[in-house]
Every structure is written in structure tokens, then in C-alpha cells.
Amino acid sequence: MNLLFSGITLPLEDPILKFLLILVIILAAPLLLNKLKIPYLLGLIIAGAVIGPHGLNLVLRDSSIILSGTAGLLYIMFLSGLDMDMSDFKRSSRQSLVFGLYTFCIPLALGILAGYYILGFSIYSSILLAGLFASQTLIAYPIVSKLGIARDKAVTIAVGGTVITDTLALLLLTVIVGMVTGNVDDMFWWRLAISVVLCVAIIILLFPVIAHWFFKHCTDNISQYIFVLVMVFLGAYLAHLAGLEPIIGAFLAGLALNRLIPRTSPLMNRIEFVGHAIFIPFFLIGVGMLIDYRAFFRDWESLKVAAVMIVLITAAKYLAALLTQKTFRLSADQRTVIFGLSSAHVAATLAAVMVGYNIILGHTPDGEPIRLLGDSVLNGTILMILATCTISTFATQRGAHNIAVKGMRTDDQENEKQNEHILIPISNEESAAELIALGNQIKSPKNHNEIYALHAIDNKAGDTGLEKRGQKVLETAASIAAASDIYLHELLRYDVNISNAIASVARERNITDIIMGLHRDKSPSVFIGKITGDLLTEANVTTYIYKPAQPLTTLKRHIVIIPPEAEKEAGFPVWLQKIRNLSQNGGVKIVIYASQTTLHYLEPLRRRKKTEVETVLFNNWDKLQHLLREIHRDECLWLVMSRRDRVSYHPIMSKVPSYLDSHLQKNSFVLIYPMQAGTGGGRYL
Known part of the structure; x- marks a missing residue:
């Protein structure tokens, strides 16, 4: 045993052990937290605090954790843009703008007053503190995504409002830093405006063109996923160059690629799977590593600042959500979701507090630096992150769960009379992918197990290898469907002819829809092919020839x-x-x-x-x-x-x-x- 553990030192330096520990936490957290009724996201944050440098000191928050966490944060923002219903987003743009102004202006006003009159900060420090109040992070977005309400009006408003308030808060940060350092002149405003407009135009207008060309000419699954990651990080970097926070660029990249990555596509399934399995948990654990429980006992000034920040931020965000509910006549659960999504403070808040902490205005007679935002604000921010993430997680979980339950009841009522069974006759592997893609697009969102793939073999054919070939075709089709999280029933059938096989299966399985590929013979005289023509006379089923x-x-x-x-x-x-x-x-x-x-x-x-x-x-x-x-x-x-x-x-x-x-x-x-x-x-x- 001594030999087994003799090479292990704390904090862990072996990358294999570090990665193993984090994977064990990601795996074990749901099992343990479900019994304790603690939301999964909050559990990962607590786990990060326990294993981090301020806890058991098992893992340092080094460059590898920061890199993974940054990717996870960008992933959250990208998914929020990708999950949006663009038509609903356009309809709710005014609501998002109003909520964004509510959730920016109310915390900003309270923050300035609290910083100047309660905490005794200078006006610049008070404004920068108010910027911390106004910014927010969609840390609870995975909850609404997993519960299937990402396209609910409340979520759309909250996500759009988050982009607006974070953009305004970070622009405010840029301006305040420029004023403090004496860099604000006429050219400053022109540079800022041009860089922001140029960044948004490139992402929104150019990214879809590039992605459309790529997806049209490249069908390799791995290459498509890597391309998406390139777009996410390129958008984030362009935003950084423009003076914005990278999360804004990641969100805009999600909006730009929204129409090119349908929610039911295999690519979307891969994006969500990797994000929820790896990137986002790493980000949450990294956030937990920032939490220092010793700040509770370090000094009363940090506790005072933290208390003021937590109380006023929570009150301001709740008031913004309440005003949004009253303005647009939303339900109480929708108000709770908006409040939950907007109340967490992590990314933009940390960025702003670190910028303010690193700006030194002068020195005391003892040689101590006088910072724009001092140690008390830095420590208070860490406590505020823990508190707001906890509030955000519980509030979002409650509101989203209620909305999801009501939505399930509505869907059940709508689908009571629907009994959907889709049959896709597949003759070769080349046509399987697009036929299944069409079936995936036109099926009911609730239909995961009523899609059938049929490979029919004519009894008259004497080739003994036809059955093996048919099984291979069906296996390929099942693999393609599995990439979209669809279970495909594989049917191999011998019959007197192909059309009779399809018609017989349609009757036996109560098929409501048949999706077929167009006959390969391009002559207009046999345009849809003999098999399809015979099928249309034998089976009274809605048929799609693609x-x-x-x-x-x-x-x-x-x-x-x-x-x-x-x-x-x-x-x-x-x-x-x-x-x-x-x-x-x-x-x-x-x-x-x-x-x-x-x-x-x-x-x-x-x-x-x-x-x-x-x-x-x-x-x-x-x-x-x-x-x-x-x-x-x-x-x-x-x-x-x-x-x-x-x-x-x-x-x-x-x-x-x-x-x-x-x-x-x-x-x-x-x-x-x-x-x-x-x-x-x-x-x-």
C-alpha cells in the first residue's frame, strides 16, 4: 500500500489522477444529490469548493481547469443561442429588450447608491460595483434545457435580456476603466462603436454563410462537430477583440448557426451530449474552486460587503423579473424562471471585479496599494457567487419543473388522438441518412420509438447474399437514427414483391406515414418508379416520396x-x-x-x-x-x-x-x- 500511494502528493499533479477525480465527481454527483434534493448544478459547485485550493486542496485551479471552465461557459452561452426558437425570439425581442433594461438599470441604480452611501466607496468604484450588480450568468440554463422548456417564452426573454444586460455592463466597465486611466477621448468612442458593430456583423452575417457552405460539402460527423467548436471560439475571440466579453460572441455564434443545426439533428445531439457531459460540469466545478469559506471569518468588512451585495442583487433581480411579469402578463412560474436564470453572477462579475481589483489608484503611507475595488469587494464577490448560484439553481429548478409539468399535460391532451407510426423502406445505405433525417424532421417531438426501417427482399431473387446485405443496410440505418437519440425498429422481410412487402408491413404495424426515396431511374416515364406506383395503389397511407x-x-x-x-x-x-x-x-x-x-x-x-x-x-x-x-x-x-x-x-x-x-x-x-x-x-x- 505504501508503494501504491508513495507517489501521490497534494495537491494532485498527475493529470490522470486529476481528470479521474473530476470524472468521478461528475458521475457520482447525480446519484448522491438526488437523495438529498440538491440540484445537480449546485452540487458540482459545492464539490468544486470541497476539492479546491480553499477546501481539501486536492486540485489546484490551474490553467487546465481554467481552460476547461472557459470552454464550458462559452458552451452554455452557445447552447442558449442555439436552442432559441428564432421566430419566437423575433416576436419576443421587445420583451427581451425591456427585461434587459429592467435587469440592468434597477441593479445599477441600487449598486451606485449602496456603494456610495452604505459602503463609502468613491463614485467610480460605486459605478463599477453597480456593474457587478447588473451583470448575470446563465449558470442554470442547463436545467431548462434538460427539462425541455428552452423555447418557453420566459426562457427566451431571460436569455435575450442576459445578453443585453451583460453587454451594457461590460461596456460600462470598459468606459469606467478608460475614465480612471485617462484613456477616454473622442476616438475612444468611435473605436468602441466601430469594433462592436463590426464584430456583430461578422458573426451574424458571415458565420451562417460559412457554415452553410461547410455543412453542404462536408458530411463527416466529427468534422462537423469540430467546425462548430471553431465557430464558437472564433466568435468569442472576435468579441474579445471588439472589447466585449467572449460570452457575447459565443451567444451570437449560437444565433448565427441556429437554423443550420435543427434541434432534432444528430449534430445537435452530439453538441448537447458533449457539453452536458464534459464542458459544462468542468465549468461548474471550476466556479466552486473559487469559493473560499474562510472569507466568512476573515474580517467583518468582507462580510458586510458580501451581505450588501447578496441582498441588493437578489432584490434587484427579483424586482426586474416581477416588473417583466406584470408588463407582459406572464405566469408566476415564468417569473420564477426569469428570476432564477438572471440571479446568478459568475462570468461577467468575475471579469469586472478582477479588472477593478488590478487597477491601482495609489498607495497608502505604509506602501499598501489603493485599488479601485479592494480586498473586501473581491472576498465579498466570492461569497456572493456562492449565494446567487444557490438561489438561481433552486429558483430555476422550481419554476422550470412546474412549467415542464404543465407542458406535458398540454402535449398529452394534444397527442391523445395521435397514433403516429412512420415506416421508412430502405434499399441501400446511401439513401438511409437523408430518409431518416426527413423522418426525424416530420415526426412528432414526442415520438422516439415508433419509427420503422424496412428492407424488403423479393422471393424470386436467387442471390443468397441479399439477406446479409439487407441486415447491413438496417444496421447502418439504426446507427444513423441512434445519433439523434431515436430507436429504430429494424424489419427484414421476404415477399412476392417489394411493394407488397411494404403494404403488408403498413397494415400489420398500423403505419400512418411512409417515407420513400425517389426511384433512381430519372426518366419521366417511370418517374416515381414501379415499386412506388404499385404501393400507392395497394396502401392507403400518407406517402412521402423524397x-x-x-x-x-x-x-x-x-x-x-x-x-x-x-x-x-x-x-x-x-x-x-x-x-x-x-x-x-x-x-x-x-x-x-x-x-x-x-x-x-x-x-x-x-x-x-x-x-x-x-x-x-x-x-x-x-x-x-x-x-x-x-x-x-x-x-x-x-x-x-x-x-x-x-x-x-x-x-x-x-x-x-x-x-x-x-x-x-x-x-x-x-x-x-x-x-x-x-x-x-x-x-x-
Whole structure:
């Protein structure tokens, strides 16, 4: 035993032991804290305090911890931008601005008064202290993300307001430091304004263009994830160069990539997994290492400053959340979430206090430095971080849990009549990824286990290797689905022909939707292929025929063209729900062309929250060819078809194959054949 532990010294210097210890804490924290009813985030902070230099001194807060923690903080801000519903963010921009001003101005006013009149600081020190009051950190954001309410209005307002108040607080810090050091002149304001505008413009305008090109030309999973990390840290560094805090750049990078990384995509699943498993826990443990319990007993001045900061900051943030609730008529739980998310102070607060602490205004007769923010503020800030993180975690947990429970009840009521079963016939490995991606985009967000992949084998085929090949195709499909956290039912079936196999499975499994790839023969005479044509006559199921010309995530818009009287078909509400899911899951704008009568039925969809849908009047299907010519390269066409002799059938549908072959050879498109009233499908064209 002596030989085993003879090389171990404290604090730990062996990188293997340090990493092992932190991983054990990340692993054990949920198991222990669930029994004690302590939120997971707070537990990691406490664990960091215990093992840190001010606790058991097991691990120093060295450059490796700081690097991992910085990455974790940037990750939190990036995820908050990435998780936002952009349509809701646009609608809530005014609310976010109002809350941002509330949560900046109220703490700022209280901070200046407290610093100048209660603590006796100079005016510059008081203003800088007030900047600490105004800033906030979204340390509790992982709670709302895991509970699935990241797109709730309260979260959107809180995240947007955080960016606003942190930007203002850090700009205030820049100005105050410039005034104290005598660097503020006319050019100072011009340099600051130009650098900020240039930084925001590059991230918001240029990043999406670069990312769109990259995702379109690179499908390697690892390369895509590394590219995302590059964008996060590049955005953070650009913000740093502009004089802003890097967290602002990371958030803007999340907004810039929002539409290109759908919430249901495999890439999003990887981003969230790595962040919640590694980066964010490292950040929280690093925050805990800053906490020095000895500051409680060091001197009364630190305790006084800490008490003033904790009480006034908590009161100010609660008042800002209360005013926001009253202004926009939010619920009590939404107010609690806004307060919880905005009450923690870590990143920007630490940045500001360290800047103020390092500015020396002079020296005492004894040679001691006179700092803009003294030791008492530094120690008080550490205590304030512990207190506000605790309050933030508990408040967010309570409010978010209540909102999530209410949301589950609403979803259950909406989904009572839905019984979704999606079948994806897959003939080869090359088509599997995009077919599953489409299924993932149009499925209900609550559907994780009702997607089937079928590989059918014709009984007449004499090749004995077909079964092994089919199993390999299904294994590939299951692996692709697993990357999006979807369990795929694998079905291998022999039958007299492929279409009969698909139709039989559709009946046996109560399939509601079938997603098929377009036949490889590009001749208009066999446009959708014999198998698909036969299937449309044998199976009365909503069928989507998909031709992917580029990755689904790189599309900028979906154009949906609906024939007159489509609302009279039995399958109308089925595929319409899928269009709604497409907008909600993918975050891409939907433009629907339809007749006036049909648009009337679509109005609830257009007004629905969490969907971005535009409707355009289109009465004359004889002009379909002209409309198809206007579709751009990065847009996907969704054309609602009908079987011959059905209510919504239009003679021009017989010319659709030649139109698509002439005008949309390089475009992605989906042909929708809705479920029909009665049993047979009838002729498809």
C-alpha cells in the first residue's frame, strides 16, 4: 500500500489522477444529490469548493481547469443561442429588450447608491460595483434545457435580456476603466462603436454563410462537430477583440448557426451530449474552486460587503423579473424562471471585479496599494457567487419543473388522438441518412420509438447474399437514427414483391406515414418508379416520396404547394401536422401556396406558436410550371399530389414529372400523396 500511494502528493499533479477525480465527481454527483434534493448544478459547485485550493486542496485551479471552465461557459452561452426558437425570439425581442433594461438599470441604480452611501466607496468604484450588480450568468440554463422548456417564452426573454444586460455592463466597465486611466477621448468612442458593430456583423452575417457552405460539402460527423467548436471560439475571440466579453460572441455564434443545426439533428445531439457531459460540469466545478469559506471569518468588512451585495442583487433581480411579469402578463412560474436564470453572477462579475481589483489608484503611507475595488469587494464577490448560484439553481429548478409539468399535460391532451407510426423502406445505405433525417424532421417531438426501417427482399431473387446485405443496410440505418437519440425498429422481410412487402408491413404495424426515396431511374416515364406506383395503389397511407439533392439541414426554406380542395381529402390533417412538425423541429421557414379556401384552413397553423409559416394565395394550378421556375437552389419543394379521380386531383399533376425534371434537377423535393377516404389508392398519376 505504501508503494501504491508513495507517489501521490497534494495537491494532485498527475493529470490522470486529476481528470479521474473530476470524472468521478461528475458521475457520482447525480446519484448522491438526488437523495438529498440538491440540484445537480449546485452540487458540482459545492464539490468544486470541497476539492479546491480553499477546501481539501486536492486540485489546484490551474490553467487546465481554467481552460476547461472557459470552454464550458462559452458552451452554455452557445447552447442558449442555439436552442432559441428564432421566430419566437423575433416576436419576443421587445420583451427581451425591456427585461434587459429592467435587469440592468434597477441593479445599477441600487449598486451606485449602496456603494456610495452604505459602503463609502468613491463614485467610480460605486459605478463599477453597480456593474457587478447588473451583470448575470446563465449558470442554470442547463436545467431548462434538460427539462425541455428552452423555447418557453420566459426562457427566451431571460436569455435575450442576459445578453443585453451583460453587454451594457461590460461596456460600462470598459468606459469606467478608460475614465480612471485617462484613456477616454473622442476616438475612444468611435473605436468602441466601430469594433462592436463590426464584430456583430461578422458573426451574424458571415458565420451562417460559412457554415452553410461547410455543412453542404462536408458530411463527416466529427468534422462537423469540430467546425462548430471553431465557430464558437472564433466568435468569442472576435468579441474579445471588439472589447466585449467572449460570452457575447459565443451567444451570437449560437444565433448565427441556429437554423443550420435543427434541434432534432444528430449534430445537435452530439453538441448537447458533449457539453452536458464534459464542458459544462468542468465549468461548474471550476466556479466552486473559487469559493473560499474562510472569507466568512476573515474580517467583518468582507462580510458586510458580501451581505450588501447578496441582498441588493437578489432584490434587484427579483424586482426586474416581477416588473417583466406584470408588463407582459406572464405566469408566476415564468417569473420564477426569469428570476432564477438572471440571479446568478459568475462570468461577467468575475471579469469586472478582477479588472477593478488590478487597477491601482495609489498607495497608502505604509506602501499598501489603493485599488479601485479592494480586498473586501473581491472576498465579498466570492461569497456572493456562492449565494446567487444557490438561489438561481433552486429558483430555476422550481419554476422550470412546474412549467415542464404543465407542458406535458398540454402535449398529452394534444397527442391523445395521435397514433403516429412512420415506416421508412430502405434499399441501400446511401439513401438511409437523408430518409431518416426527413423522418426525424416530420415526426412528432414526442415520438422516439415508433419509427420503422424496412428492407424488403423479393422471393424470386436467387442471390443468397441479399439477406446479409439487407441486415447491413438496417444496421447502418439504426446507427444513423441512434445519433439523434431515436430507436429504430429494424424489419427484414421476404415477399412476392417489394411493394407488397411494404403494404403488408403498413397494415400489420398500423403505419400512418411512409417515407420513400425517389426511384433512381430519372426518366419521366417511370418517374416515381414501379415499386412506388404499385404501393400507392395497394396502401392507403400518407406517402412521402423524397429526392434529396443536398443535406436537409442546409435548406433555407421549404415551399409547400397545395392543390385546390385538398382540405376535403381525408389525409389533409395528417400531412398538415407533419408540416407543422417540420417547422418546429427544423426551425426553417415554411412558405405555403394554396387557394383562398385552403388558406382559411391553414390559418391556425400560421398563427401557432413555435412555427414560422408564411401563406401565399395561389389559385391557378395551370401556372404551376412558372412557380416551379422561381424556386431557388437551397429551397425544398413539397408538392401535395392526389390520385386520379379524387377530389383534389388536377390534370396538371400528370405533367409534374416533366416539370420537375426540367426545372428542379438540382433541387430537393418531396411529393406528398395523402391518405384517401375509403380503401384503395387508385391510379397515382
